[in-house]
Amino acid sequence: MSSKQLNMVQAINSTLDLLMAENDSIILLGEDIGKDGGVFRVTEGLQAKFGSERVMDTPLVELGIVGMAIGMALSGLRPVPEIQFQDFIYTAFDQLVNQAAKMRYRSGGEYHVPMVLRTPYGGGIRGGLYHSQSGEAYFAHTAGLTVLSPSNPYDAKGLLISAMKYNDPVMFLEPKRLYRSIKSEVPDEKYSIPIGKASMVHEGNDMTFITYGSMVPTVMNTVTKHSIDADVIDLRTIMPYDGETILNSVKKTGKAIIVHEAPRTLGMGAEISAFLSERAVEYLSAPILRVCGPDIPFPYRLEEYYLPNEERILKAINRIQEFR
Amino acid sequence: MDEKELFVKAYKAMALSRALDRKIVMSQRQGRVGFYTPTIGQEALQIGLSMTLEKEDIIYEYYRDVPFMLHRGVPPAAIIDQVMGNSSDSEKGRQMPSHYSSKEFHFMSVQSPVAANLPPATGAAYEIKYRKKKNIVVATFGDGSTSTPDFHAAMNMAAVYDLPLVFLCENNRWAISLPIEKQTRVEIWKKAEAYGMRGIKVDGNDLFAMYEAAKKEVETVRKERKPVLIEAVSYRIGPHSTSDDPNKYRTAEITDGSEKDPLIIAEKGMIERNYLTKEEIEKIKTDSKETIDRIFDEREKIPAPKPESIFTDVYEKPNWIIEEEKGEIL
Structure with a gap:
């Protein structure tokens, strides 16, 4: 089995690439994620490869990004919305807490929202009040959401693959401080790390x-x-x-x-x-x-x-x- | 279906909806139903639009759309089951009355926070565009919703991505106690222009006017694959909900059965066009009431869901935390 030394940005990027190539239901949407490749370059090159219909540069509206992703998921797509910094997620909080998280429950199981929301979180990059927050407790406190956070490139790939197979909304919190600071040996092939296992x-x-x-x-x-x-x-x-x-x-x-x-x-x-x-x-x-x-x-x-x-x-x- | 059949079906749905509305409101007062948001006064505009839709179209409705649902074929029993929250309710008694859901008839599950259905509606319309399908999405909301950021986000996204989406604003002129004049300085339909979208205003109390306008707009959306905003002006004849007393903040302008009541306007039109006689109309009304009375009594006997049902469907598979809490409570 071949593998590469990758940092977390590269691991997430190559995993999205791998999954998108085999499943055309996967749509990425967010601010500056296309041509620009995202402010942390996590989606670099994906729009060039998969087109602007699958890697969407959206207007600047977090609640619109999350809301639109919810509707896509309800119609059978596998959206991966990106919120540029977790600090900016709060205008989309109602969509997350009252729509995505409660959809399966409130519809008696008729509808569900398979969506993986990716967002960089935490400090250590001199981001100040609005580029450093760790809001995981808000999400963990919401029944219906599942909250993941990898600590290294290997886990980032395995957890993302599990999240993309999961049929409920997942908050995929990426510790931005670790994006490029550590590398690990990441297999080229698919593997998964189970959700709920430390x-x-x-x-x-x-x-x-x-x-x-x-x-x-x-x-x-x-x-x-x-x-x-x-x-x-x-x-x-x-x-x-x-x-x-x-x-x-x-x-x-x-x-x-x-x-x-x-x-x-x-x-x-x-x-x-x-x-x-x-x-x-x-x-x-x-x-x-x-x-x-x-x-x-x-x-x-x-x-x-x-x-x-x-x-x-x-x-x-x-x-x-x-x-x- | 020729025009006459189309309108007879529409009128029957209006009459059935009115009978159901009266029954639920009365039952709430008798303590048989917990809560309800009446739909009286909004039948014509919903059904006028519904008449122009196809089976595969997707509806992101709000909590006052019973006439719409009945016209599209949702059985009255399903509405009553939801209102009762009984064990036949597809939502398993989890949502308070008026928060319907029907996957079979392509109605999305209804939430309480107003306008929150609008951004997801853009996602559903995007899927249609992405998969090159032929159907369209309809999203409905009241006038109160137009003040929210969700309305703005959805209007903008729909326009930017050229989505096949009909925004139906059911302007009943009251956001609980706040009249439309105090909600916005601009007529709602005019807001469309700011987003680069078509916008029209129509008399939502007149079934025939609504149908004509909706037919034209829906055809345009189907053909051009771009969104439209329809402002259907009507009047909330009832209270916001059964917990609300409108006498505190307004004088009723239209009442049940009066000349301006959309049901009465529709009846006049049906007679003028020779679609129905006065006698046929009376029979439809009597039959509707009898049907609803019978179904309501029947559904009222259905027991509540089993207690363990409150612990399912939070996730596809329950996690250990929920399992543990269930064990402690039951």
């Missing part, structure tokens, strides 16, 4: 890290650099998260630290912490800790103070190690 990216006995997206490399670097004997769980699927893997690990280690970029209050860390306290309290030897973005808007000049980093993760490790 990945154990490091194994150990002292504590469990639960993280996803852009924070996976940050946690991994800290754990390897300081030889921490920890399980590191990359969720990959934010909703429905893999409760079983989390629970089994925490039962083994007795300690849990959840790391994400999104604001702490009512973020995924809050959910996972509640999940663990409901069913693993007798296994816990220390408080469940969260290392997250603070509950403030995302700052521009001083973004390094916002993003969880090695220092803050180490602080949490030190605190948790005081409990034996």
Whole structure:
């Protein structure tokens, strides 16, 4: 089986290319995704190959992009809307929450919306308030949506292939900070990573890290650099998260630290912490800790103070190690 | 179908819809139905357009389109099942009354937030264009919808992509308590021009005028594969919903059975054209009432869906979270 060293942009681009070539139901639509190839170049070259009817440069209207994609999906197409920055999605929130997410339910299963919404999210590129947000909790809180976030090029391809076979709306959140910063060996062929299954990216006995997206490399670097004997769980699927893997690990280690970029209050860390306290309290030897973005808007000049980093993760490790 | 048959079918649907509307409103007052948004006054404009459509056309309707649905063949029993939310309801009792859905007759599932059906309608029309099909999409909405960003987005997208899409604005002149004069400074049909789209205004209270206008516009959309905005002016004879008392904010201009009532206007026209006699009209009305009374009593006996049904269809396959919560509740 042949493979290539690819970054995440290349992995997503080549996966879309592969899938579009074999299925003419797939339509990409979004702002500047055609001729320009998207502001992050994720769709580079696809319009030249598949035409402007399948790679649509739309007017600047997020609710129109999402709404139109919903109608396409209802008519049997497989739309892949792109929202240029996740920060711009809020005008389309009603379409997502009240239309896409509820369609199967409210029609008694007669209609469904097979749509994969791709959008770059998170900070680390000096984007300030409106090019850095991590809004995954909004989507995870909505019954009917499925929320994915890959942390490396290999997973990006496998998750995207699964999402494109899925018959309900998927939020495919791409950590933009990782678009070009890491490469992995990506097979040329199709393979899929199941939705709802986390990945154990490091194994150990002292504590469990639960993280996803852009924070996976940050946690991994800290754990390897300081030889921490920890399980590191990359969720990959934010909703429905893999409760079983989390629970089994925490039962083994007795300690849990959840790391994400999104604001702490009512973020995924809050959910996972509640999940663990409901069913693993007798296994816990220390408080469940969260290392997250603070509950403030995302700052521009001083973004390094916002993003969880090695220092803050180490602080949490030190605190948790005081409990034996 | 010749013109006479076409109009007799249309009138029958109007009469049936009116009988159904009266029955549901009355039943709501008796506590037999939870809620309802009456359609009285909007029969002519919906059916006048429906008369010009083909079976394969796709409708993104809103919550006041019962006459439209009945005319296209949705059985009254299906409407009543939805309103009751019983175990025969195709939506499994999940949506409050007036939020219909019928895949069989190509009616999209109805949502509450107004105008949210319009952007998806452009996607359905895009699929038709992309697949080079012959059918068209119709999207309906009230005058209140024209203030929303969804209306703007959909009008713009439909025009930019040359989509075969009929926007039917059912201007009943009231967005709950806000009259049209306080909603916009421009007549609705004129807004089309700003998008580079054809726009027309028609008397939506007159079945014959509506049919003529709709026929011309639908033919144009079919031929030119470009959208149109039809503003059909009518009047919301009833309240916004059974929870609303219009006496608080307006004096009724048209009442049920009065001279300007679209049903009465249609009856006059049917007699003038020798399509129906006065006696035939009376018989259609009596039959409609009897049919609706009978079906309503029948459907009322159907039990509620089973409790476990609330946990299905969130996703194609339920996830572990939903399964666990179901186990805790049931």
